[in-house]
Every structure is written in structure tokens, then in C-alpha cells.
Amino acid sequence: MSRRVIRATTPGIILYELDDEPLAEPRPLSPTDRLRIAREHFDERCPTAVGFLDTSQYTLSRGRNKEAAFLLHQSLEQAYSCVLLTLTNYGPPSHNIKFLRSLAEEQDRRLAEAFPRDQHRERAWFNTLNEAYVKARYSKHYEISEEALSWLGERAAVLLERVDHVCREHLERLQGE
Template sequence: MRSGTDFLPDGKQRELAFVVDAIREGFDFAIARRTMPRLRGGKLLKIILFGSYARGDWVEDPVGRYFSDYDLLVVVDREELTDVPEFWAKTEERLLAELAGGTTLRTPVSIVYHSLDDVNEKLALGRYFFIDILRDGTALFEEPGHPFAEPRPLSPAEALKETQDYFDEWFESARDFEESARDAIGRGKSKLAAFLLHQASERYYHCLFLVRTLYSPKTHNLNQLRQLAEDIEPRLKQVWPRETKFERRCYELLREAYVKARYSRHYRISAEQLEWLSARVALLHQIVREACEARIATLAEAA
């Protein structure tokens, strides 16, 4: 794995330097007041850029309103420090505020958090997501003396079995939520339908991750799942068009549904918005199914 950002334009290098400083400062602040033995002396070990910016194929399309994120893997020295609300929420809020300001940061940032032991375990299990990061990623920050384990590639037969098992479990689960959402729409249960469509979308994304990489990020953040999924399967960019105010509002209602459709009395979504979202989730279903079946067919041929 290389280090540094010399291969990126100067503006991107400055942005990433700011992001790294913000992550380190936010972690130092979050850990400084901790006195519990299991947290005392906790360390931030690595910040690694992966995905489209590491590969050099990022997209900036103001007309189509599509911008690739900076995808970052943050590695800490113990699992407890991966708790986002506890240790990372303020940093993510700061980055969102800077993005909204549009001066210091103009590129969205998507971060996944793992302990070193967890990453090394997944490398030993042959998880493609982490193997690809080691191959294509670039280190933005590293504490010396904390190497990654040597990855163990899976045999074709092992990869096929794990992939098929994930597809059978997660695609069926996603489809069940999608069908339940359509039933809720028919019964006029709009808030329930919105929540179920969110769950279907989330599970389709997780299904794709697991089939393509044997890994899926531990998050309910639909924006993060969407960005990471579109990075590994570009056809998914067509699922959520953002040309009109109506389209953008519908997606925002879906994103909010995980919490607000269940707990907020003020959450409202119209029948027209639900029908549009249902059609987009059906397209997500179709593309994920095609991508997963193609991956399984490739593995079956290799096995």
C-alpha cells in the first residue's frame, strides 16, 4: 500500500490534509477525558484513503449532481473506539458543516471505523474489501509498528459457498421488506411503507457488498451505503436521480424514514412520493440481483 496524495490535484491534497487533521483532532478530544481502563491510552493507528479517489477514477458531475466521496478507513487499536456516537459523531458533524460551508471542504467524506484486530481477522478470512484496500489504498496517516496481517485469498470453492449463502439470506430479506412495503402502501400505511422501503434499500445494498466483497459496513446510514455501493457497481447511480426537487425530496424522505417514520409525529410522505420510491427500489432490486448473479456465476465457473 502506498502513502501520500501526490497523485491527486493540489486542491484535493489540501482537502484531504484538512480531513486528516480534523479526524485526528476529533479523536484526541474524544479520548482525552476517558478514564476507564478499557479506553485509557486508546490510539488512532491509521487513516487510509480507498475507493475512487485512491484508484483515480472519481467523478465530479455538477450537471448530474453526482460527486464521488472521499472513502476513508479509520483504524484504531481497540474495538470500543469504533463506536461512532461515542467517539466520531462530532468529527462527522464538523466535516458536514465544512462541506456545507463550501470553503475548506467541497468533497463529501465517508468513513468506516475498524479496530486493527478486526481488519487483520478479515484479511486472514480473505475478505475482498480489505484485500482491495491494501492493494489500491493509500495511507494518509500511520502510527509506526502496527502492520496489517498478510491476507489469505479464498479458494474459488470457499468464495462461492460464502457468496451464495450471503446472497440467499440477504436478497430474500430485502425482497420481503420490499413486498411488505407494497402491501403497506395498498393499505394506506404511509409511514410504515416508508420505513419498509428504507429497510429494503438498506438490505439490497448490504447484499451487494456481501456478495461482491464478503463484507458490509456496520451502518444504517443510507447515504454512506449508497455511495460505497455505487463505487463498486456504477450502474446503481441511475437508481436515485436528483435532477428535480421532487426526486431529491423523495430520496431525503427515504433516508429519514429509518428514524422519523417510526418516531416522529411530524413525518409526512404522500402517495405520489411513495409510488416513486417504490419504483426506484424495484430498480435497485433488479440491478443488485443482476450484479450478484453475475458474481456468483463467475465464481461458479472458477470453482
């Protein structure tokens, strides 16, 4: 049996073989497997994104803005990952929602409508939310207003609707193959 040491690195994976056995050549997935895998990603990620959004709204209603920001960040991370995994079977190991957003929007431009970028204030709010993954939990200086969280939550709900639509369209296309 071949003994391999696998070390994940950024941005890829390095494989080191301890024997002369070649690695198996990758094969394309069958249409049935593509559909099954895409559906598994969608069924896992989409409800999780909705759950984080719901919980974020609850914590916001209790005045726990930092916790609400973290949970809202998690909702967006799951939503963008849902699109990437469902449509491409690839999701980068990143918590940067700006990066994930750009990758997801490359897959379907309709997702860009969820978070308008024409107002400086709204871009700043999204950037503040992007920082929430770490700072909302560990920095006593992290702040985000109720107004910002309310707007971000409304836009996240729009995003989740778009994610659901885009992913279901893709699953229907795969079903037809």
C-alpha cells in the first residue's frame, strides 16, 4: 500500500509520495455524481446560512451587536460557499467574505445585486462585517451599529433568496443531464 504524506498549503495542496506508485489520474464525475454532490452541498450549506441569519436577527433584537455581527458574517460565509460548492464543487478555505463574494459573483452576476456598492457607507458596513469573524469575538474595540446590522441583515436576506434561486437553477440543469 502506498504511504503518502499530505500537507495542505496555501493556495494548493502538495502531495509527497514515498514510493514509486503514481497517483491515480483524476476522472470527471458522472452526471449522476455531479448532481448528487451538488445537491449535498446545497442541502448542507443553504439551511445553515438561513439559520445563522435567523440567529443573528435574534441576537440583534437583544442588543448583542458584536454577536449578531459574527453570526451574520457566518451566514454570508455559508451563503457564498453554498454557491461555490454547489456550482463548482470547490470552496476555498477562507473566512474572508469579500473574497468569497467576488468568487461567487463570478459564477452568477445576479448575486452582486444583494450588496450594492454605490454608497460609501454601505461599502464600509460590509467591510466592518468582514472583520467580524475575528474582531467581533476577540477585540473589545470592535463596534458595529444597529443601523448597519439592520441594513446588512436585510441585504443578507436578499442574498439568501438569490443563492437559493441560483443553486436550484443549477440543480435543475444537472437533473436534465
